[in-house]
Amino acid sequence: MAAEAAGPLARLSAWLGDYRFGLRVREVGQVASVGDGIVWIVGLPSAAMDDLVTFEDGSRAVVFDLGRELLGAVLLHESDTLSAGTRAWLTQRSLHIPVGDGLLGRAVDPLGFPLDGQPAPESQGRRRLESRSPPIVARDFVHRPLYTGIKVIDTLVPIGKGQRQLIVGDEGLGRSSLALDTVIHQRGKGVYCVYVLIGQKRSSVVQTIETLRHYEALSYTTVVVAEAAALPGLKHLAPFAGCAIAEYWMEQGRDTLVIYDDLSAHARNYRELSLLLKRPPGREAYPGDIFSVHARLLERSTCLNAAHGGGSMTALPIVETQQGEIAAYVPTNLISITDGQIYLDRALFVSGVRPAIDIGRSVSRIGGAAQHPAVKREATSMKLAYLQFLELETFTRFGARLEASMENIIRSGRVLRELLKQDRLVPLSIECQMAWLVAFNDGHLNAVDPKDLPPLLSQLEKGACRSGLNLSDSREAWQKSVRSWLGSSENA
Incomplete structure (x- = not known):
């Protein structure tokens, strides 16, 4: 018995030996007012930006504004009993989110809590929502292609792993469809995807998740959701949460893709928060730090070099325009930040060109450096020829008479425009795209009526899938195969 009692006594003696008398001080604040997702607090003089604040009723907030008399915080969780007079304390912690492979196939909120009715995902650690971008010495040149499965993008506006490519256009033109096609096309390619939904209706959120599940893309995708009914603070944090999740995989040496759908809603939400916090408005009532x-x-988002794991994070932010006004404040900000943009035009959409990508306004500033040499060889002069065709086509509307060479350009351009059309949620492998590129450049399709192209394209795609040819094969091998695939049609 004496031996058994010795253990607790020894622990008690050790605790008493380490105990030191001292004054224990804890700051206690008090809610002055609360409303519209904003809480004003009196006290807490040592608070800093982005500090977490807890309230005695269980609510939580993050410090967003430091005033002389009042502390402005954005609510992350609000109980029904939060009111003026409620006490508040600093947690001495910053915002973190669980990260790891356990998040794959899950739908979570910006704080990592599950939204799919399943238990909390198993995490391999936690990561701050706000962190510094990788330094220059840790970055590498974008040198590997990220295929979207969309013909017009992979050939004329290519994207590389680690690139930031903006998708811009009016509502209802298929911006989200391009992003979904890209995510679906990453199946089996070792790319982990994060899809961030900001301020969207619950029906849209459910439809997006069900689409990913239907096309078996949810197994390698994490969906971060801050729906329209969520607190403004959660909608503000949503893109940073998605970025933190993808950033963890990037630092593990993996390739990731993150979709921000969309940053126009995020900017409007940030403007709302800033105006409620009494910050001075700037252009279009947005605060001056929206660019920052x-x-x-x-x-x-970047491509890391081999010394830092060699991972990459490709970003496809989506932004909305009004009546095609690309010079608005938020679109111009994002265009200046990103490495290129894919512009969707309403006139093309109405005329039946899907996807309605305006080749003249779309550009990829670094994706060409990551394009495979075989694809680059076939598509080098295609964009210039297509733009020349669009310019010449305007003259034919006025009844202008053209030379034979010009008519050939117009005929070839119309064939190319039909070739670039593509239904949504039907991404194509790069080998299938290589087949029609070779067929077009060798003139096999120039004499074909544009209305008769779909069956020929289907024939080329089936042939490319069955042949086992890849981009490393010689052009002669591709030419021979293309002639054989189209042989029956040419004989007919």
């Missing part, structure tokens, strides 16, 4: 907010988010 999006810049520090998108600058975290």
